[in-house]
Amino acid sequence: MTSIHSIAQCSVRTCVGIFCSLLAIFGTQVFAVENTNRSALIIGIGHYNGPAADLKGVPADIVMAKEMARAMDIPDKNITVIRDQEATKKKVLEVMKSFSNKAADGGRVFIYFSGHGTRYYNPFVNNCVEGLLTYDYEVISNTELAEATKNLNKSVDKSILLVDTCHSGGVVNTTKTRSAFNSSYVAKFAAKDRTGAEVCTPVNYKTRSLFDETKALGAIEENVVFISSAKPDEVSWDQEDLGGVATQALKKCLLGSARDLNSSGAVSLEEVRQCAQDIMNKQMPGPIQIASNITIKGNRNLIPVVNSQTSQRDDLSSTPPAPIIQPVSEVNKVTPPVESTKPIKPVENKPIKPVQIVAENQSQKPPNKPPAVQPEVNIQVASLATLQDVEAQRNPQRVIDVKLAKKSLKIDKDYLDLQIKSNHDGYLYLVLLGSDKKSFYVLYPNKLEQDNFIKAGQIINLPSQSWQIKAAGPAGIDHILVMVSDSPRDLKSLEALGADPNSPFVYALNNLKGRGALIDYLTGKTPEGKSEKFAAKILTVSEVQ
Numbered sequence: 001m002t003s004i005h006s007i008a009q010c011s012v013r014t015c016v017g018i019f020c021s022l023l024a025i026f027g028t029q030v031f032a033v034e035n036t037n038r039s040a041l042i043i044g045i046g047h048y049n050g051p052a053a054d055l056k057g058v059p060a061d062i063v064m065a066k067e068m069a070r071a072m073d074i075p076d077k078n079i080t081v082i083r084d085q086e087a088t089k090k091k092v093l094e095v096m097k098s099f100s101n102k103a104a105d106g107g108r109v110f111i112y113f114s115g116h117g118t119r120y121y122n123p124f125v126n127n128c129v130e131g132l133l134t135y136d137y138e139v140i141s142n143t144e145l146a147e148a149t150k151n152l153n154k155s156v157d158k159s160i161l162l163v164d165t166c167h168s169g170g171v172v173n174t175t176k177t178r179s180a181f182n183s184s185y186v187a188k189f190a191a192k193d194r195t196g197a198e199v200c201t202p203v204n205y206k207t208r209s210l211f212d213e214t215k216a217l218g219a220i221e222e223n224v225v226f227i228s229s230a231k232p233d234e235v236s237w238d239q240e241d242l243g244g245v246a247t248q249a250l251k252k253c254l255l256g257s258a259r260d261l262n263s264s265g266a267v268s269l270e271e272v273r274q275c276a277q278d279i280m281n282k283q284m285p286g287p288i289q290i291a292s293n294i295t296i297k298g299n300r301n302l303i304p305v306v307n308s309q310t311s312q313r314d315d316l317s318s319t320p321p322a323p324i325i326q327p328v329s330e331v332n333k334v335t336p337p338v339e340s341t342k343p344i345k346p347v348e349n350k351p352i353k354p355v356q357i358v359a360e361n362q363s364q365k366p367p368n369k370p371p372a373v374q375p376e377v378n379i380q381v382a383s384l385a386t387l388q389d390v391e392a393q394r395n396p397q398r399v400i401d402v403k404l405a406k407k408s409l410k411i412d413k414d415y416l417d418l419q420i421k422s423n424h425d426g427y428l429y430l431v432l433l434g435s436d437k438k439s440f441y442v443l444y445p446n447k448l449e450q451d452n453f454i455k456a457g458q459i460i461n462l463p464s465q466s467w468q469i470k471a472a473g474p475a476g477i478d479h480i481l482v483m484v485s486d487s488p489r490d491l492k493s494l495e496a497l498g499a500d501p502n503s504p505f506v507y508a509l510n511n512l513k514g515r516g517a518l519i520d521y522l523t524g525k526t527p528e529g530k531s532e533k534f535a536a537k538i539l540t541v542s543e544v545q
Contacts, residue, residue: 042065042111045115048116048137049135050137065247103155107156111162114247132145154218157531223298225302245283260516264386264388265389268392393536397533402482434478439509440510442507477543
């Protein structure tokens, strides 16, 4: 939709004053900086009570893991660290269970392990079992690890588990784990047998992965991510004093080196993985048998940190002009949507002529200095990727049902009509990417209706009686993101990008900065200690002549 008709019940002169007042109210919603509902558990074992080689990079791994946790908006007070002698099997399992039980409902958790992995034959299952080697030379199997953290599946919104270890000796003699190509590199693998004998090899390894064990205990794939520094038949490397090769690369990419490859406005874990793998491939050239590949299972599209790139460079295409308001001719009588069982109360004002938001402003000047590098960006693909990135952060435990009165709207004739019902209490948001693909409009809440809280099972019809959205072309596809979040969002960041005092709708331009701001607005920080869970669904509507 290039233009939007807003039918407001007030005079033009009165509306301007009201819009300014409501804008001031929106601007006061400043939330706490720290997210106390996010927490991290960091485990590092560089020295063992057994024949395993020392891993002299583990202290650096712990430091880097803390940096990654902070980048994920986890405050220091919520970071728990266990290392070396303290990290016995009993202690690690106890802490993991306690950590899982205390994790905030609707929050995020980050669990990191750096140390030796192992693989050994377990006669009770008549198979080879992989696991994490603890300081006392005991093994925490995937089954035990999944069991210790199973309560996370019931409470938190998203879990990220990063394991920098390996479960294969690969080309390395397990009695002498220092690498042949560089003495400063040590393989992060030790045989469970204290004699150094390796009974199990990658060929006969058939046990289920940690991700499989976690899913068997009720984890939802969209809510968990398991990151491993190597495939089951590969070696992970510790670099003396510098840390794990994989941890070094992941930290660098997570903290800003990863590229937003699809120009959606955010960096996903898959994009972080690709960045880290490129770094590792360059750092460790040589025979293929010494290479290791970072693997991700679970929600590869999870956005772990706010994308700082959006504030560092402009979009790769021309910046669309900001929308302005112009009066239009009176329209025919509009039949309002059917009232819901508990309709949102409209703002009571005097009637005026409809107004039109037009996404054209010839007075806006292009930036003085274009970006040095200008790869081609398909605006339609990039903007759809933005909405898909938001949808990918949803929690399947939260469900919304959305019905369209019409899936095809005639330009200059038909009006948008949605019926929305949520399975949980929350805050309703409606974002429109029109057929012209120039801007994202936050249709709801808006300056005419700010109270967007809805109850579970309540039917809401939008637009409501106080405002209407009319198809205005060009012919094409509109995309509408419907979202119901446990916690309210802060409009301040979007208002800084696109808040016209004469318009009831806040918007974000469809450039890299605008796309990033929209994602951060919808999926970013919630009020301190509040749930980050939300439901989201993308709808398509056709505009036709």
